[in-house]
Amino acid sequence: MTTKAQPEPSISRKRRERERQEMRASLLEAARGIAAEEGWNAVTIRRIAGRLEYSAPILYQHFAGKEQLLIELMAVGFAELADRLSEAAKASPEDRLTAIAGTYWAFAFASPELYQAMNGLDGVPFGTAETPAEAKTAFRTFRVALQSIAEARGAELADPAGATDTLWAFLHGCVSLAMASRIAGGTDRARTLMLNALEPLFAAQLRRSA
Amino acid sequence: MTTKAQPEPSISRKRRERERQEMRASLLEAARGIAAEEGWNAVTIRRIAGRLEYSAPILYQHFAGKEQLLIELMAVGFAELADRLSEAAKASPEDRLTAIAGTYWAFAFASPELYQAMNGLDGVPFGTAETPAEAKTAFRTFRVALQSIAEARGAELADPAGATDTLWAFLHGCVSLAMASRIAGGTDRARTLMLNALEPLFAAQLRRSA
């Protein structure tokens, strides 16, 4: 592909290109703003455009469709997260691990709408509905199993409920990322990583039996 | 609330009640089937009903709306998961931890559509789209930080990429559940649990420097 020598873009052409970029950014910001205020299922093309006092089809001058806009927003989120993580990595070596994790957490909860877009959690439809009884049963089963394992080792869980939530979160994190093809190497590698980390994570939940 | 003595429901009344329950179950199964075959955003009321050769409004005879049906399906999923977990808990104490985790994993990937409904991952819109460059940057930042921490301890990561994915998955799992109000005790407790488990999880990724 040969790059033809451009005849120096005219002054107003440059201005319009800049305005295009600004419009594009405004659309992204509008979508994010609506999501922040009313959740992702309030985000419609008409409302995004309306917030900037434009009509709906304007969006297609800047994005291939709604989904493309969301993907772009996901990229924005990851860029921001990378920034913050590298900032947190400047903490002293002893504090660094906590700083990184704390920053990740803070980022997610400072901009839940972004975090949701980044991780395909659009809507979070069940967040409001109370946890169904069946879910509690599943959790309880899990907790009892963990306790039985501890007991078999002549120990007990320091905080049974906490241990349950912690290990459950880990399993869910592994599955969730693997299912979204977010772990390089495919599901087999993901599964192995999960199983490998399981033992130390569990062991840390134990204390000697009284 | 006083329970009035019912005049013994007639025979056909009982039959119709049973048929109602069957229809209800069929609707749930139809929704799940479509999701399994074509993903959750192919699941529309008309298609659910159509699969049973009914017209759309039939759904409202059994559920308050589409979202209610999904919530019901989530309950079905948790019930099934609880079943499998309690089965896995019958493994010998040494194998039990692995059995539980493996069962959780197997359940999720045997019925991804159910797992998605249970965890508000409807659509998984970005699963197909390749990971954006920004996400890779964020991962890399994270990995470099982890390596620097290891180094500061006079050790190194046995598998840097694996350690990165593992810890990332854990953070994501914690945030994701906390954000969906799935961890009792609120976000503060969730955050504490996460930070507490961080150290052992990280330590397990180390090996002495060569």
Place this chain on the structure above:
DNA sequence: TTCATAGATCTAACAGTGCTAGATATTAGA
């Protein structure tokens, strides 16, 4: 057997969705 009623199911419609085609303003540069 006849008939009013309760129940099941449908058709038609509504407002809202993402998206597209075609018309219409607005601006740029000759």
Place this chain on the structure above:
DNA sequence: TCTAATATCTAGCACTGTTAGATCTATGAA
């Protein structure tokens, strides 16, 4: 001042979840 490019809009399509009202069908009593 005029032509061409750009920006933007209006109108519409096929679809979504949902509701109202009509229409069948089966029930249990007279």
